Amino acid sequence: MGTRLAVVSRTDVGRVRKTNEDAVLVADMEGGVQCVDGDVLRFPVGKRGTLLALSDGMGGHRAGDVASALTLSSLHRALADRPSLDNVGAKVIRAVEHANLEVLSAGQDADRRKMGATLTAVFVVGTAAHIAEIGDSRGYLLRSGEIHQLTHDQSFAQVLLDAGATDVEDSPMRSVLVQAIGQKPDIKVALGMLLLRHRDCLLLCSDGLWGKLSAEEMRDVVLSSPTLDAACDRMVAMANERGGNDNITVLLAGVSGDVPMAHPDEGIANTFQVLTTFDAPVK
Secondary structure, X not given: OOEEEEEEEEEEOOOOOOOOOEEEEEEEOOOEEEOOEOOOEEEEOOOOOEXXXXXXXXXXXXXXXXXXXXXXXXXXXXXXXXXXXXXXXXXXXXXXXXXXXXXXXXXOOHHHOOOOEOEEEEEEEOOEEEEEEEOOOEEEEEEOOEEEEOOOOOEHHHHHHHOOOOOOOOOOOOOOEOOOEOOOXXXXXXXXXXXXXXXXXXXXXXXXXXXXXXXXXXXXXXXXXXXXXXXXXXXXXXXXXXOOOOOEEEEEEEEEEOOOOOOOOOOHHHOEEEEEOOOOOOO
């Protein structure tokens, strides 16, 4: 039977922005691209893998919606053009680097100058998931009633926190990214590898959601909701109720099929490995 996924997403413009610069993509490399803003999709992971990805166009820059859409379409093409699954991690990194160069090139046009985007992508192959990140959109894992953040923000705020700061809310640069798609030729892709377990739930979201809801609140909504689509609706509504000052996007993917059960004594560290990290330069 193999690994099976149930996937649903919601993307919302919020209450302040006039355009939605977030983009989301689900693509099975054998079955084709499947858009999921509304319907729950249930399907087996094909032999060539399945891509779950979210991108947030850089706010305040020109053509942010173009940057996010191009990031995802380029990533999908790059993965689809390389069907070999030897060294999946390296394949994902090359695909992200390809997307970065394509967005950088498109950003040379006068009306798209300096456009950029975040990227959080999960490439599921068999019973493993490779999680790639550029920027500060996040990826979480819900397992056995607990939530774990799998990504590490590439933002100035996170640099301050890593340096020992206890309060970064008042910093005028707290939302500034230290790395983004389409800003320079060379990027460092942060990559992790997760061994999936039966009843895992992967959660991807833009900062329009995680900036309004804590990880624990997101966990509670998922666990208390009757369905994944109801959980998405509730989280988007909560973010809007708390101001909705940014675009809001969330994707949930439930794991089932021929996948091992989580052992009660098996911690997240036993199934998640950081393969590459992005270390922001300290100035």
